[in-house]
Amino acid sequence: MIGRLSGLLIEKNPPQIVLDVNGVGYELDVPMSTFYNLPALGEKLSLLTHFAVRDDGHFLYGFQSESERFAFRQLLKVSGIGARTALSVLSGLSVNDLAAAVAQQELGRLIKIPGIGKKTAERLLLELKGKLADVGSGSPGAAPSDTRSDITQALLALGYNEKEATAAVRQLAADLSTSEGIRQALKLLSKS
Template sequence: MIGKLTGLLSDKNPPEVIVDCHGVGYEVNVPMSTFYNLPATGEKVSLLTHFVVREDAQILYGFGTAAEREAFRQLIKISGVGPRTALSVLSGMSVAELAQAVTSQEAGRLVKVPGIGKKTAERLLLELKGKLGADIGAPAAALGDAQGDIQQALVALGYSDKEAAAALKGLPQDVGVSEGIKLALKALAK
């Protein structure tokens, strides 16, 4: 329902911030990774949001990046993991670190997050396997310049990060951007 908020940052009190959007102050819970990157109070801020409606409350969760919001959404789909736990996970580790832990199946990294026990960590690894891989947390810049540009173009065209990464694997390493996009689109059309 509410996908993004842009306004002035009125108050910062971890993990909650208040974003003033034309006179209406929205209380938004954010992970610490987003909190540390917020501007000073009184400055303009833009947050991607996830709106949770429960019987007893309506809560907005805010994120600085689309990858953080997507990881949050994947986490809350898991049985026994609520928004507070998901926020705690994203506060304790970056999306890239979470993706790496899932890819390498390292429960020890998740157990270090406050509120995550051994059983919960193992359930997270099991449920997120294949849904949250290294390609979600890896920035496009980590690839070659042309490869990163091709991946960004595919994502801009509506393909998921996973589909774009899969299409990149079939391309020659020295391919140019425009030729690479054409080849990737042909591969994705099959």
């Protein structure tokens, strides 16, 4: 099994990237939460991976954090959820938001994700209950990057480009909540 890849980022075509590892180009599908935080082409990148072997081929999925990979693997265990749907869920919600939606049984948050209907959302809430509790709180080292990722995603959703959003998030203090971070980032962006 391939658990981690480190190399140079040579292609970005959402949701797929190509990572050159010592002359071998690995194609990986990544959730948009990881995609938004990728470095520029030609820069070094290290991703955790999930390797899947199916009848129609071998597939690699890349994740920036252990919590994302764990959530992806938990989603794959839900009946009727494949890798594409799991990536869609992680692209539509951060791991913390997914864990909160499951803990609070918020059907509406899941239905807003493209490709997730009412029955699928109900199945997700039922089968993931209690399985993402530890991920939702996050490890001390993972929380700031998840918060920064959430802030960046919110800015992108509001129409700012990736460069503007990333620059604004870099200027924020590390201990901000997501909502306060978004407020402060918007203030910074309105001044520029």
